[in-house]
Amino acid sequence: MxxxxxxxxxxxxxxxxxxxxxxxxxxxxxxxxxxxxxxxxxxxxxxxxxxxxxxxxxxxxxxxxxxxxxxxxxxxxxxxxMARTWQRVKPLGSLTVLENVMVGAFSITNTTREAEIIAREQLQMVELTDYTTKSAGSLSIGLKKKLELARVLATRxxxxxxxxxxxxxxxxxxxxxxxxxxxxxxxxxxxxxxxxxxxxxxxxxxxxxxxxxGEKLAEGTPEEITNNSDVISAYLGGGHHA
Ligand SMILES: Nc1ncnc2c1ncn2[C@@H]1O[C@H](COP(=O)(O)OP(=O)(O)OP(=O)(O)O)[C@@H](O)[C@H]1O
Ligand SMILES: [Mg+2]
Missing domain, CATH: 3.40.50.300 (P-loop containing nucleotide triphosphate hydrolases)
Structure with missing residues (x-):
């Protein structure tokens, strides 16, 4: 099964x-x-x-x-x-990049030492190690999205x-x-x-x-979805905004 x-x-x-x-x-x-x-x-x-x-x-x-x-x-x-990221990323701007990820890690550990180890691992995973001590608020949108990923990864x-x-x-x-x-x-x-x-x-x-x-219009592989005429007329035909 x-x-x-x-x-x-x-x-x-x-x-x-x-x-x-x-x-x-x-x-x-x-x-x-x-x-x-x-x-x-x-x-x-x-x-x-x-x-x-x-x-x-x-x-x-x-x-x-x-x-x-x-x-x-x-x-x-x-x-x-189960962890989720937000459509509008909102890091704790006055905290550093490392501290933001440690906040995520505190959902699985009570010790600061362990939270820091977990956070550093995740910052490596998203290639943000060069920004560890920077304030989260100062990051570009691209780096904020990586930080958002590291924050949720820190909850393992x-x-x-x-x-x-x-x-x-x-x-x-x-x-x-x-x-x-x-x-x-x-x-x-x-x-x-x-x-x-x-x-x-x-x-x-x-x-x-x-x-x-609100309704499920279609489900399938990427190929099935991009060739589905209902999906093309409702969505892929254009007119939507990210
Ligand atoms: N907290 C809320 N209170 C009332 N209506 C809401 C709330 N959140 C979402 N809605 C309504 O639910 C519908 C679906 O919105 P939702 O944000 O889930 O769409 P979406 O598919 O994520 O769109 P987008 O691609 O723009 O992010 C919309 O009509 C929206 O106005
Ligand atoms: Mg949305």
Missing amino acids: IQHLLLISHVSKHFGGNVAVSDVSFAVEEKQIFGLIGPNGAGKTTLFNCITGFFPTTSGDVIFDNKKINTLRPDEVCKLG PKMLLLDEICGGLNHTETDIILDIIRNIRIKGATIVFIEHDMKAVTSICDRIVVLNS
Whole structure:
């Protein structure tokens, strides 16, 4: 039997009369890089918020590592090995790069010494060792995105949910982040990746789900998705903004 690490089962999220996510189901296997795409307002970030405990689901279940997690708080979900990055990165600007990553590490250790060791390992993973003592607020957007990755890696997650981690980056910066994501998977983690850059999505994802107006429009391999006529007319035809 195939082992699903994450199972989204008939998840809906309503904000008053606004249906942001509507009866969405899919499963992510261990060590997959799984893409979640769709136009602005499709419900991608809302689904991440439901998975990670920031919003209760209106209906449906989220099962992670065989546990129902949609009734848990964000810190409880994090402790189970699920970490997420934010669409708008917000490092603690007055702290150093190292201290920001140590904040992540404190979710798995109580000692400063151990937190520093874990943080330095993750800074190496994202190639930020030259910036360890710099204030996080002074970093460029490209480096802030790497810092965001290091911060979540410091929680030693089984699964990472990345919300537009390449948003606002140029091609060179995007390629560097994609290589880091490939390395994260090689080390054993599973990744769900929200991204508008289709070249990035198709080059890195094993499987893709397309959301449109809160509903699942399609699911398949990158090739199936880029050739799907519903997806082309709803999304790939153009008119969206990152
Ligand atoms: N906290 C909230 N309160 C009310 N409505 C919300 C809230 N968060 C999201 N929504 C609504 O849910 C819908 C989906 O928004 P969401 O941010 O999930 O889209 P998205 O697919 O991430 O879009 P983008 O690609 O622009 O980031 C939108 O109609 C949005 O206005
Ligand atoms: Mg979003």
